[in-house]
Amino acid sequence: MxxxxxxxxxxxxxxxxxxxxxxxxxxxxxxxxxxxxxxxxxxxxxxxxxxxxxxxxxxxxxxxxxxxxxxxxxxxxxxxxxxxxxxxxxxxxxxxxxxxxxxxxxxxxxxxxxxxxxxxxxxxxxxRERVLDSIDRRRKAGKNLGGRPRRITNRQIRNANKLIEAGEPTAQVARDFGMSRATFYRRARALGLMPDQAGDETSESEGAS
Structure with missing residues (x-):
């Protein structure tokens, strides 16, 4: 029925x-x-x-x-x-x-x-288009796309430091390695690659570490 x-x-x-x-x-x-x-x-x-x-x-x-x-x-x-x-x-x-x-x-x-x-x-x-546009913008800006943070190795920090010493801009090198300048300065100091007073920019928010 x-x-x-x-x-x-x-x-x-x-x-x-x-x-x-x-x-x-x-x-x-x-x-x-x-x-x-x-x-x-x-x-x-x-x-x-x-x-x-x-x-x-x-x-x-x-x-x-x-x-x-x-x-x-x-x-x-x-x-x-x-x-x-x-x-x-x-x-x-x-x-x-x-x-x-x-x-x-x-x-x-x-x-x-x-x-x-x-x-x-x-x-x-x-x-969907908005999400893809947002991901593309964040990727171009070198920002974290979410999910589990990428692990930056000590070898990458040393290689980044070599590029910077050769005259490459710190901000650009940090972005290329998927981290912020603050993260680079902190990790580089920990490896003894620069003195503790270097990198006043560490006040900015840190990216992947």
Whole structure:
């Protein structure tokens, strides 16, 4: 038998699910077919009641939520879930999306989700481009790209010192070896390559060591 399966999620900042519950019941969802996750964040992977609701759905059923953000805080995740439901023959009904109700069983609802999927992909591409641009800028600036700091060996410090003694700019040599000038001065002094008073620039923040 075709059913309406309702799902509600309330975060730790909300006090009750009465509003969502009432909306879902008014939309025709039976109490036995209503699943509620309490104290759960949209970004959190573990939402047991959502998992149960998705398991209960069968082809021809309709998954009903009050608002789209109840499924998660990421556009990509929401769209992916909507596509999973469609692949199983399940329709998605959102009671309030931009002030109106949307049902993927209707041509208008299906078109809206197609547009949302395109926007979600664009959002993903823009974020990826920003990350790659940031990495490229940091790499060109000789900055740490994150992760485990690179280990600078004593041999590298000695080689760097040789280049500097030959007239190469300290800042450039330090960048080429993936460290800051402060790190070079500190390590060079520790190896006895320069007197302790050398390198007043050590007040700058240190990079990889």
């Amino acid at each position: 075709i059913k309406l399966i309702g799902y509600a999620r309330i975060s730790v900042r909300q006090q009750a699910a009465d509003g969502q519950r009432a909306e879902l019941l008014a939309a025709g969802v039976r109490r036995d077919d209503l699943y509620i996750d309490e104290g759960s964040s949209g970004a959190r992977a573990g939402r047991p009641q959502l998992d149960l609701a998705l398991t209960a759905l069968e082809p021809g059923d309709t998954f009903v939520i009050a608002t789209l953000d109840r499924l998660g805080q990421s556009t990509q995740n929401v769209i992916a879930l909507a596509e999973r439901l469609s692949g199983r023959g399940v329709e998605l009904r959102v009671l309030d999306l931009g002030g109106g109700e949307v049902d993927t069983a209707t041509p208008t609802g299906a078109m809206l989700f197609t547009v949302m999927a395109a926007l979600g992909q664009m959002e993903h591409d823009i974020k």
